[in-house]
Amino acid sequence: RRLDSWENPLQEWSRRLDELTTFVRANDRLPSKDASVEEVSLWVWFKNQGQNLCRLSAGQKQRLRESDRLIADRTKQWTDPLYSWKTARDELAEFVQRHGRLPTRGASSLDK
Numbered sequence: 412r413r414l415d416s417w418e419n420p421l422q423e424w425s426r427r428l429d430e431l432t433t434f435v436r437a438n439d440r441l442p443s444k445d446a447s448v449e450e451v452s453l454w455v456w457f458k459n460q461g462q463n464l465c466r467l468s469a470g471q472k473q474r475l476r477e478s479d480r481l482i483a484d485r486t487k488q489w490t491d492p493l494y495s496w497k498t499a500r501d502e503l504a505e506f507v508q509r510h511g512r513l514p515t516r517g518a519s520s521l522d523k
């Protein structure tokens with residue numbers, strides 16, 4: 412497998428993205444660093460994509476954004492420093508629209 416990644420890094424990158432996408436769709440979450448060896452391997456690979464985002468081709472970035480909603484959201488977080496703030500703002504606005512009030516103080520989620 413290491414030889415494959417040396418000879419054809421784009422094919423190896425695509426294979427790893429496919430593995431990540433399969434994992435995320437099966438588990439409805441991103442991989443964790445506190446899990447099985449296979450899951451940690453996916454976590455490290457995905458974390459490295461974010462750290463090396465400037466080195467990825469436009470096509471690779473596009474594939475990350477199109478692969479799965481959770482992967483796309485994390486990719487947006489890497490590229491837009493205000494993404495998390497905007498997401499929280501939008502969730503708050505939706506809550507206020509639905510309930511006609513602000514969430515209770517200390518509530519752990521916007522479901523309260």
